[in-house]
Amino acid sequence: MDFLTGIENLLDMPAAEKVEVMRELTAHYDDLCREMVASGVSDSQARQGAAQRLGAPAEIAARLNAAHNTASWKSAVLCVVPFAASAMYLATSAMRLASGVRYAVLIAIGVVMLATSARELLRGRRPIWLATWLAAGLMCIPGLLYPLGSPPSLMAGMRAAAFAVLLLAMLVLILGLATRRLLTTVVIACALAALSAACLLLTMSWVPVVIMALCAVVLLVLVARLIFQAHPYGTRIEAPLFLLAVFALRFAHPAPASDASFQALATGLCGLAVVWFTRAPRHLTKALVCFYAFFVYAFVEAWGLTVFTYSEQLPLYLYLLSPILSLAFLAGSGYLIMPMLREGAERNRLTIAR
Amino acid sequence: MTAPTELVKGNASALILSCLATEPMHGYRIVKELEQVSEGYFAMREGTLYPHLHHLENDGLIEGCWETVTGGRERKMYRITESGTAELARKKREWETFQANVDRVLHLQPEGSGA
Numbered sequence: 217m218d219f220l221t222g223i224e225n226l227l228d229m230p231a232a233e234k235v236e237v238m239r240e241l242t243a244h245y246d247d248l249c250r251e252m253v254a255s256g257v258s259d260s261q262a263r264q265g266a267a268q269r270l271g272a273p274a275e276i277a278a279r280l281n282a283a284h285n286t287a288s289w290k291s292a293v294l295c296v297v298p299f300a301a302s303a304m305y306l307a308t309s310a311m312r313l314a315s316g317v318r319y320a321v322l323i324a325i326g327v328v329m330l331a332t333s334a335r336e337l338l339r340g341r342r343p344i345w346l347a348t349w350l351a352a353g354l355m356c357i358p359g360l361l362y363p364l365g366s367p368p369s370l371m372a373g374m375r376a377a378a379f380a381v382l383l384l385a386m387l388v389l390i391l392g393l394a395t396r397r398l399l400t401t402v403v404i405a406c407a408l409a410a411l412s413a414a415c416l417l418l419t420m421s422w423v424p425v426v427i428m429a430l431c432a433v434v435l436l437v438l439v440a441r442l443i444f445q446a447h448p449y450g451t452r453i454e455a456p457l458f459l460l461a462v463f464a465l466r467f468a469h470p471a472p473a474s475d476a477s478f479q480a481l482a483t484g485l486c487g488l489a490v491v492w493f494t495r496a497p498r499h500l501t502k503a504l505v506c507f508y509a510f511f512v513y514a515f516v517e518a519w520g521l522t523v524f525t526y527s528e529q530l531p532l533y534l535y536l537l538s539p540i541l542s543l544a545f546l547a548g549s550g551y552l553i554m555p556m557l558r559e560g561a562e563r564n565r566l567t568i569a570r
Numbered sequence: 571m572t573a574p575t576e577l578v579k580g581n582a583s584a585l586i587l588s589c590l591a592t593e594p595m596h597g598y599r600i601v602k603e604l605e606q607v608s609e610g611y612f613a614m615r616e617g618t619l620y621p622h623l624h625h626l627e628n629d630g631l632i633e634g635c636w637e638t639v640t641g642g643r644e645r646k647m648y649r650i651t652e653s654g655t656a657e658l659a660r661k662k663r664e665w666e667t668f669q670a671n672v673d674r675v676l677h678l679q680p681e682g683s684g685a
Contacts, residue, residue, distance in 0.1 A: 271615030
């Protein structure tokens with residue numbers, strides 16, 4: 217594969233823009249080759265030299281994608297695949313299929329999402345759809361740990377949450393990005409995970425649930441920042457998209473049959489918001505879409521929890537968990553979205569000055 | 571000696587606008603102009619120029635259109651707009667203030683040096 221094809225394959229923007237960008241890059245590449253050939257080198261050396269002077273294809277493509285900031289329809293569709301998969305899983309609950317079937321569907325979704333995400337991460341690529349695929353993969357992990365065939369009890373759920381927190385902490389460490397501040401955060405998260413596990417043994421009720429949920433949120437925000445926002449080839453618009461997907465897919469696994477239809481509807485709505493997000497042309501629009509989607513989902517979820525589950529007299533922690541998680545996710549996404557809002561304000565300033 | 575990447579990245583818009591303020595140019599010419607004027611100090615990875623150009627175009631600070639240049643080849647020529655000129659003036663003032671203050675701090679004399 218030649219240098220220009222390498223860039224073209226990584227460009228993610230509407231076809232017309234892609235043609236224009238490639239035409240411009242090709243012209244520059246040809247000028248460089250011509251200059252080198254004129255200086256006396258062979259054709260193949262000139263092509264090699266021109267590629268070196270232009271830079272790494274992945275870096276050029278990532279920066280161009282960020283500058284154009286509107287993904288293709290193909291990427292928008294890929295972004296919503298995890299939501300469709302989640303709706304499929306919820307449908308297996310709604311249809312009251314055997315737990316073995318449900319578990320097999322969950323394993324298939326989890327393995328495909330995690331393996332594909334790992335492949336993209338290992339290749340150093342950051343396509344926009346990676347945000348939702350990674351979110352779905354990570355959200356499947358606690359579900360995969362549930363014992364086959366039995367509904368998740370509080371103990372099993374807690375154990376799964378503890379595993380999830382520890383896995384995420386390890387992920388952050390393995391990525392090799394643990395500066396002193398990050399390391400402190402991870403150590404605190406692990407300590408709280410251990411405390412929660414101890415509370416479990418003492419059969420304390422909702423305290424560890426809230427601690428674990430908040431730890432998970434902190435670590436997910438860190439993952440969003442490290443993998444997408446702070447990575448040289450990542451773009452910051454992917455970080456809030458990742459959190460939005462986590463938030464939307466969070467309730468997709470332990471669904472009682474009575475809630476599954478409602479959850480499938482909410483997941484579908486969130487999928488539509490993701491398409492909007494992916495195709496929206498400007499950072500500011502995307503930031504606002506993200507905030508709006510978080511808000512709507514938090515509202516719909518709180519309403520659904522009250523309407524569908526209050527009559528079942530669920531324990532207090534479930535009622536506390538929902539608003540706490542919603543607030544924590546909103547705070548995390550706000551932290552990641554702030555630079556985009558500032559950039560939007562700067563662009564408005566330029567427009568007004570014009 | 572070449573400029574540190576981070577410094578170039580942070581000031582790329584000002585450098586590009588400044589080049590285009592002299593005359594309309596295509597990407598390849600901008601790179602050559604930067605290298606020539608700075609005597610090789612601003613040697614950038616040339617592919618990273620285009621994201622900067624496209625950002626500036628999105629913000630309306632420059633505008634590009636395809637033109638036929640010498641040898642019948644087509645190149646996208648960029649020219650600075652009115653708001654680009656205003657933005658360049660603002661960036662120049664900002665840079666001069668920054669430079670003056672950095673100079674002041676870097677040339678602090680140790681106490682009792684007799685200055």
